[in-house]
Amino acid sequence: MDEKRPIGRSAFLRHGLAQLLGKLVEGLEQVQEQVVPRRFRPPGAQSEPEFLATCQRCNACVRACEPGILMVMRPGHGIATGTPYLEPHSGPCQLCPTLPCIAACPSGALRPIPLDQVRIGMAVLDPVTCIAFHGQQCRVCLDVCPLPGKAIAFEENLPRILEDRCTGCGVCSFACVAQPTAIRIRHL
Numbered sequence: 001m002d003e004k005r006p007i008g009r010s011a012f013l014r015h016g017l018a019q020l021l022g023k024l025v026e027g028l029e030q031v032q033e034q035v036v037p038r039r040f041r042p043p044g045a046q047s048e049p050e051f052l053a054t055c056q057r058c059n060a061c062v063r064a065c066e067p068g069i070l071m072v073m074r075p076g077h078g079i080a081t082g083t084p085y086l087e088p089h090s091g092p093c094q095l096c097p098t099l100p101c102i103a104a105c106p107s108g109a110l111r112p113i114p115l116d117q118v119r120i121g122m123a124v125l126d127p128v129t130c131i132a133f134h135g136q137q138c139r140v141c142l143d144v145c146p147l148p149g150k151a152i153a154f155e156e157n158l159p160r161i162l163e164d165r166c167t168g169c170g171v172c173s174f175a176c177v178a179q180p181t182a183i184r185i186r187h188l
């Protein structure tokens with residue numbers, strides 16, 4: 001009759017190490033599922049954790065967005081999969097007067113707010129790239145801003161973002177004539 005041979009010390013260590021590595025890989029995969037790149041959310045969205053917990057992934061907001069700038073996060077983005085987002089630099093929010101995206105949301109993930117209180121992000125101006133800071137006449141950002149004089153102003157022919165009122169819509173960034181754009185939208 002075969003008797004089980006006692007496991008050697010090195011085999012025991014190898015076995016333990018393999019088990020440990022397996023658990024580590026499993027843990028990393030779970031973390032990767034949760035860590036997704038941050039996205040700009042539609043108007044009326046609350047904090048990211050609250051938004052992720054409330055959004056039903058129904059995409060009613062995406063369908064209601066006539067300018068078609070809202071997109072849906074594809075599979076593979078963990079808990080954010082299926083949620084709506086926008087890319088203000090390439091597809092700015094038009095701040096539609098009736099905010100139909102918010103009106104369409106059945107879950108409260110997008111909460112009704114006045115137009116001038118939308119906070120998608122915040123515009124940041126780069127004086128190195130902005131041509132007005134190099135003596136050229138340009139007021140494109142002021143002309144296109146939905147809140148001219150409130151979210152962006154010109155002082156001595158130079159643009160200045162008024163951070164308390166900027167909606168982060170991205171219209172100015174998209175319209176900027178500088179190459180690359182002198183205005184980037186950052187997360188709040």
Ligand code: SF4
Pocket residue numbers: 042043064065066067068069070092093094095096099100101102
């Ligand atoms: S305000 Fe208009 S453009 Fe902006 S996300 Fe809503 S529907 Fe789309």
Ligand code: SF4
Pocket residue numbers: 054055056057058059060061062083084104105106107108109110
């Ligand atoms: S309508 Fe509301 S619940 Fe539906 S995907 Fe958009 S944010 Fe989420």
Ligand code: SF4
Pocket residue numbers: 122123144145146147151152161165166167168169170171172173
């Ligand atoms: S400054 Fe730019 S990002 Fe801010 S509200 Fe005006 S157009 Fe939108």
